[in-house]
Amino acid sequence: MDDVILRALAEDAPWGDLTSEAFVPKNAQASVALVARESGVLSGIEAFARTFELASAEREQHLRISDGTHIEARAADGDRFASGDVLATIKGNARTVLRAERVALNLVQRLSGIATLTAQYVAAAEAGATATGAKAPRIVDTRKTTPGLRRLEKAAVRHGGGHNHRFSLSDAVMAKDNHLAVLAARGITIGEAIRAARARLPHTATIEVEVDRLDQIAEVVAAGVETIMLDNFTLADLHAGVALVAGRALVEASGGITLDTVADVAATGVDLISVGALTHGVRSLDLGLDVGVFERPLST
Numbered sequence: 001m002d003d004v005i006l007r008a009l010a011e012d013a014p015w016g017d018l019t020s021e022a023f024v025p026k027n028a029q030a031s032v033a034l035v036a037r038e039s040g041v042l043s044g045i046e047a048f049a050r051t052f053e054l055a056s057a058e059r060e061q062h063l064r065i066s067d068g069t070h071i072e073a074r075a076a077d078g079d080r081f082a083s084g085d086v087l088a089t090i091k092g093n094a095r096t097v098l099r100a101e102r103v104a105l106n107l108v109q110r111l112s113g114i115a116t117l118t119a120q121y122v123a124a125a126e127a128g129a130t131a132t133g134a135k136a137p138r139i140v141d142t143r144k145t146t147p148g149l150r151r152l153e154k155a156a157v158r159h160g161g162g163h164n165h166r167f168s169l170s171d172a173v174m175a176k177d178n179h180l181a182v183l184a185a186r187g188i189t190i191g192e193a194i195r196a197a198r199a200r201l202p203h204t205a206t207i208e209v210e211v212d213r214l215d216q217i218a219e220v221v222a223a224g225v226e227t228i229m230l231d232n233f234t235l236a237d238l239h240a241g242v243a244l245v246a247g248r249a250l251v252e253a254s255g256g257i258t259l260d261t262v263a264d265v266a267a268t269g270v271d272l273i274s275v276g277a278l279t280h281g282v283r284s285l286d287l288g289l290d291v292g293v294f295e296r297p298l299s300t
Contacts, residue, residue: 118160128263
């Protein structure tokens with residue numbers, strides 16, 4: 001997190017904040033509140049607070065004086081909030097506050113947007129499953145994250161009640177359509193590829209395979225994979241796919257699933273629903289920073 005924040009601070013003010021240095025007295029104090037402009041689920045409050053801490057430490061190191069910036073979080077990651085709620089307050093040197101505010105706000109707005117959208121998907125999936133007596137599936141994210149922000153964005157999914165899929169290509173074996181196309185061009189069947197991969201992998205590794213047709217399922221199940229992804233299946237084919245797998249592997253639904261369709265997908269009995277939109281199609285939540293009256297300097 002520190003690496004992300006320090007890079008962002010350097011990007012935003014590579015040679016200092018010219019406006020604050022020109023207009024704001026160096027010892028002026030400010031009081032700022034993070035206020036919700038709409039309801040949602042909080043994520044990124046730690047990153048928000050840490051941004052001000054790092055900006056304060058940067059100033060202290062540069063000037064060799066105590067900055068005195070104090071951050072108070074009034075809500076935690078995963079908390080629900082309403083419009084008008086004060087989520088955090090910051091008091092301290094005005095230049096430090098103004099130096100960090102945009103980076104801090106950008107992070108907490110985006111991450112809270114992800115948590116809020118995830119919570120909406122989770123609620124819709126639970127409602128769809130309950131309506132048919134099916135077990136509620138897990139809502140999981142994908143690798144469609146902002147470069148450099150994956151750890152924070154995947155944490156935001158968890159704060160919204162969702163779950164994480166693999167973190168990176170190094171984490172798990174997942175054969176997708178492009179992998180299978182390469183194998184097919186070499187005359188290798190899905191079953192042969194799975195058995196060969198299993199022989200090379202440690203016993204602790206699991207295998208997930210993506211299929212896009214019902215007639216592929218039997219061969220994949222017979223090869224002994226742990227998870228089968230049904231990609232861009234119709235609702236009827238999802239029902240049929242779940243029946244074909246018959247509990248011998250986890251079934252994941254994927255491909256263009258929206259808030260309008262996730263309840264129907266959940267009702268098919270799948271175990272997992274992966275949604276790339278949680279991180280790549282999200283709207284940053286509307287949170288604002290209200291700056292209080294500048295106080296007299298604590299010292300000269």
